Amino acid sequence: xxxxxxxxxxxxxxxxxxxxxxxxxxxxxxxxxxxxxxxxxxxxxxxxxxxxxxxxxxxxxxxxxxxxxxxxxxxxxxxxxxxxxxxxxxxxxxxxxxxxxxxxxxxxxxxxxxxxxxxxxxxxxxxxxxxxxxxxxxxxxxxxxxxxxxxxxxxxxxxxxxxxxxxxxxxxxxxxxxxxxxxxxxxxxxxxxxxxxxxxxxxxxxxxxxxxxxxxxxxxxxxxxxxxxxxxxxxxxxxxxxxxxxxxxxxxxxxxxxxxxxxxxxxxxxxxxxxxxxxxxxxxxxxxxxxxxxxxxxxxxxxxxxxxxxxxxxxxxxxxxxxxxxxxxxxxxxxxxxxxxxxxxxxxxxxxxxxxxxxxxxxxxxxxxxxxxxxxxxxxxxxxxxxxxxxxxxxxxxxxxxxxxxxxxxxxxx
Amino acid sequence: xxxxxxxxxxxxxxxxxxxxxxxxxxxxxxxxxxxxxxxxxxxxxxxxxxxxxxxxxxxxxxxxxxxxxxxxxxxxxxxxxxxxxxxxxxxxxxxxxxxxxxxxxxxxxxxxxxxxxxxxxxxxxxxxxxxxxxxxxxxxxxxxxxxxxxxxxxxxxxxxxxxxxxxxxxxxxxxxxxxxxxxxxxxxxxxxxxxxxxxxxxxxxxxxxxxxxxxxxxxxxxxxxxxxxxxxxxxxxxxxxxxxxxxxxxxxxxxxxxxxxxxxxxxxxxxxxxxxxxxxxxxxxxxxxxxxxxxxxxxxxxxxxxxxxxxxxxxxxxxxxxxxxxxxxxxxxxxxxxxxxxxxxxxxxxxxxxxxxxxxxxxxxxxxxxxxxxxxxxxxxxxxxxxxxxxxxxxxxxxxxxxxxxxxxxxxxx
Numbered sequence: 121x122x123x124x125x126x127x128x129x130x131x132x133x134x135x136x137x138x139x140x141x142x143x144x145x146x147x148x149x150x151x152x153x154x155x156x157x158x159x160x161x162x163x164x165x166x167x168x169x170x171x172x173x174x175x176x177x178x179x180x181x182x183x184x185x186x187x188x189x190x191x192x193x194x195x196x197x198x199x200x201x202x203x204x205x206x207x208x209x210x211x212x213x214x215x216x217x218x219x220x221x222x223x224x225x226x227x228x229x230x231x232x233x234x235x236x237x238x239x240x241x242x243x244x245x246x247x248x249x250x251x252x253x254x255x256x257x258x259x260x261x262x263x264x265x266x267x268x269x270x271x272x273x274x275x276x277x278x279x280x281x282x283x284x285x286x287x288x289x290x291x292x293x294x295x296x297x298x299x300x301x302x303x304x305x306x307x308x309x310x311x312x313x314x315x316x317x318x319x320x321x322x323x324x325x326x327x328x329x330x331x332x333x334x335x336x337x338x339x340x341x342x343x344x345x346x347x348x349x350x351x352x353x354x355x356x357x358x359x360x361x362x363x364x365x366x367x368x369x370x371x372x373x374x375x376x377x378x379x380x381x382x383x384x385x386x387x388x389x390x391x392x393x394x395x396x397x398x399x400x401x402x403x404x405x406x407x408x409x410x411x412x413x414x415x416x417x418x419x420x421x422x423x424x425x426x427x428x429x430x431x432x433x434x435x436x437x438x439x440x441x442x443x444x445x446x447x448x449x450x451x452x453x454x455x456x457x458x459x460x461x462x463x464x465x466x467x468x469x470x471x472x473x474x475x476x477x478x479x480x481x482x483x484x485x486x487x488x489x490x491x492x493x494x495x496x497x498x499x500x501x502x503x504x505x506x507x508x509x510x511x512x513x514x515x516x517x518x519x520x521x522x523x524x525x526x527x528x529x530x531x532x533x534x
Numbered sequence: 535x536x537x538x539x540x541x542x543x544x545x546x547x548x549x550x551x552x553x554x555x556x557x558x559x560x561x562x563x564x565x566x567x568x569x570x571x572x573x574x575x576x577x578x579x580x581x582x583x584x585x586x587x588x589x590x591x592x593x594x595x596x597x598x599x600x601x602x603x604x605x606x607x608x609x610x611x612x613x614x615x616x617x618x619x620x621x622x623x624x625x626x627x628x629x630x631x632x633x634x635x636x637x638x639x640x641x642x643x644x645x646x647x648x649x650x651x652x653x654x655x656x657x658x659x660x661x662x663x664x665x666x667x668x669x670x671x672x673x674x675x676x677x678x679x680x681x682x683x684x685x686x687x688x689x690x691x692x693x694x695x696x697x698x699x700x701x702x703x704x705x706x707x708x709x710x711x712x713x714x715x716x717x718x719x720x721x722x723x724x725x726x727x728x729x730x731x732x733x734x735x736x737x738x739x740x741x742x743x744x745x746x747x748x749x750x751x752x753x754x755x756x757x758x759x760x761x762x763x764x765x766x767x768x769x770x771x772x773x774x775x776x777x778x779x780x781x782x783x784x785x786x787x788x789x790x791x792x793x794x795x796x797x798x799x800x801x802x803x804x805x806x807x808x809x810x811x812x813x814x815x816x817x818x819x820x821x822x823x824x825x826x827x828x829x830x831x832x833x834x835x836x837x838x839x840x841x842x843x844x845x846x847x848x849x850x851x852x853x854x855x856x857x858x859x860x861x862x863x864x865x866x867x868x869x870x871x872x873x874x875x876x877x878x879x880x881x882x883x884x885x886x887x888x889x890x891x892x893x894x895x896x897x898x899x900x901x902x903x904x905x906x907x908x909x910x911x912x913x914x915x916x917x918x919x920x921x922x923x924x925x926x927x928x929x930x931x932x933x934x935x936x937x938x939x940x941x942x943x944x945x946x947x948x
Binding site: 273274275279280282283287290291293296297300304305308309332335336338339340342343346347348349350439440441442444445446449451452455456459460 | 687688689693694696697701704705707710711714718719722723746749750752753754756757760761762763764853854855856858859860863865866869870873874
């Protein structure tokens with residue numbers, strides 16, 4: 121019996137109900153009759169349709185690619201992005217467990233992804249904007265990045281395995297093109313997609329664009345993003361890609377997954393925490409934002425190092441820094457680990473700066489600064505964030521650690 | 535009509551004759567009747583069967599993968615290596631022209647590759663060992679590497695194109711495994727495949743293995759080889775992969791092709807010129823070896839820079855160091871070029887050292903030192919080469935340029 125492919129169509133709530141009802145495992149998870157299921161649209165990102173479906177027994181989260189950017193139907197886009205998200209979940213879930221969501225179903229014809237529904241979670245960005253506090257979330261995300269990247273790198277794997285694991289993600293051209301254009305290129309020259317709080321920020325934007333040291337560092341980070349394939353990245357790890365509850369933090373939305381430099385995932389997360397820091401009106405909020413940056417980075421670095429040390433000790437490490445060379449020399453292992461993680465730290469700082477600049481002057485802005493009602497005050501905060509970002513790129517030697525970055529950001533955001 | 539695949543079999547001279555006769559274009563190139571063709575085996579590398587076939591009208595070179603290492607039938611090996619060589623020729627030939635050979639035919643069932651036959655050329659390594667001099671060869675190989683790597687990198691290509699071009703070569707697992715093991719790992723710990731001029735070199739080999747700074751740098755270069763995918767590499771660019779005649783130099787044997795750091799190709803070539811330098815008994819020979827190192831590096835660096843500058847000026851450059859950022863700022867472009875090429879230079883020096891060490895203490899040795907009949911003298915030369923290599927790895931800060939490397943090598947080889 122050959123399977124006849126379902127032609128793609130965008131499912132409406134009735135279609136979603138029918139789709140889920142046809143999958144016994146999903147119908148059982150929801151329980152009761154399809155008519156009793158509550159279907160709510162919660163699309164929040166720029167790209168896809170997202171619905172939460174609740175039945176008497178439980179809930180699921182339904183995500184479907186659209187043939188265009190959700191927020192801009194004229195911007196046509198291939199459908200394959202949910203396939204990359206499903207592949208990312210399959211690749212990292214064994215290593216990160218409940219730091220992400222469980223993949224329940226993927227339909228390659230409709231490009232529908234169904235994952236477990238989270239209960240009582242909020243999007244971290246929204247929660248932070250409302251003054252919420254999740255003291256363990258940033259540490260959890262640090263652990264997530266450490267595990268997801270270490271275990272997909274040739275530090276952990278024989279190169280045949282890491283290469284085979286990364287290869288399909290190197291075909292994620294559509295979303296990687298968005299990153300290359302919107303994050304790494306467009307904000308540094310005149311492009312119709314760019315916009316900012318004008319005229320207030322006109323001078324700083326002009327200054328940034330005219331700074332040759334910024335452009336040199338941006339060029340270098342473009343090359344690093346495109347050639348340094350250290351591990352499988354999430355690729356879009358901002359605070360809108362994290363769901364939090366009291367004792368639970370989850371990374372979602374892995375559709376941008378690609379092989380790349382580990383500092384890119386770290387930098388996007390740190391950059392978004394920095395924007396929250398600059399946008400937060402209260403000293404307590406700023407103290408918490410600085411704590412989160414420290415927690416994220418400390419846990420990432422510690423966990424990554426521990427995973428690596430254990431792998432070498434048990435000789436199940438990969439072909440990079442191969443175990444036979446380091447097994448009996450813990451001092452040397454520690455030295456190469458420091459060097460490797462210092463390089464990730466430098467990347468993190470640079471990518472954090474790129475993220476700030478593109479979120480304030482490029483195409484897709486963040487909502488964090490909307491909490492500042494007064495336009496002049498908002499512009500001043502944004503300008504302070506942009507000035508810091510410019511200095512991080514133009515003078516990397518001034519800020520060589522995330523701790524130094526936090527200290528400088530604390531001064532400027534006070 | 536479906537094509538019925540020919541089952542693989544290793545062709546003997548009669549089989550080769552029949553194979554070529556069945557390809558009209560090849561038969562025409564050879565001319566006359568198959569019986570009149572002269573078939574000579576010239577297998578020289580460790581892996582494949584190679585024959586030269588001459589007819590009344592012209593000649594071809596025939597290469598076939600064996601299901602094992604040619605020089606070790608117990609070492610089984612998949613046949614796909616000639617497929618990678620054919621793909622490499624297709625990828626680089628448009629950019630390097632007659633700096634390599636023309637692909638005339640590839641048979642994916644028999645894993646037979648047929649390329650143009652070179653007339654009056656010798657293998658550069660053999661030629662150098664016999665005291666020959668090809669004053670233009672090293673510059674030509676520098677140009678070859680510049681063109682083959684620049685044009686397959688995201689400096690020249692949109693990332694979708696570079697990624698699609700590199701992806702198939704990331705599956706060259708068999709030969710990459712050889713490099714990872716034999717070049718980058720085995721020589722640094724006890725492994726049954728290792729051997730050296732013993733007992734004379736026992737102390738230096740023990741010293742090298744016991745040096746933690748060497749192991750740290752080796753680990754770092756393992757990671758760089760496996761994660762830094764700057765361009766398509768030849769992957770085995772030693773002096774045995776170069777054919778020379780008076781006014782003509784050709785790179786052959788691209789079966790190790792893989793995405794990797796550009797300094798790997800440069801480093802293998804420089805490392806082999808260094809070994810020739812240390813093995814050469816005459817001052818004139820040493821002067822020429824030093825000239826060749828300088829010529830290779832100068833031409834590589836100049837040509838790579840010029841290709842890059844022209845691409846940016848004409849806005850047909852790639853996504854790394856994107857043209858909109860550098861088109862109107864030649865000073866910044868020059869600065870990032872210097873930085874990028876300095877990093878390749880550091881890689882070149884480290885990979886040259888790794889090549890020397892593996893060729894004197896690992897599995898596959900080079901013949902260069904065989905010209906020294908006296909065993910004690912030979913050991914002294916090899917020891918001097920190994921001491922330099924050790925210092926290059928343990929103290930990269932002592933030797934940051936190829937010019938400095940040449941000066942140090944000249945002192946030690948005198």
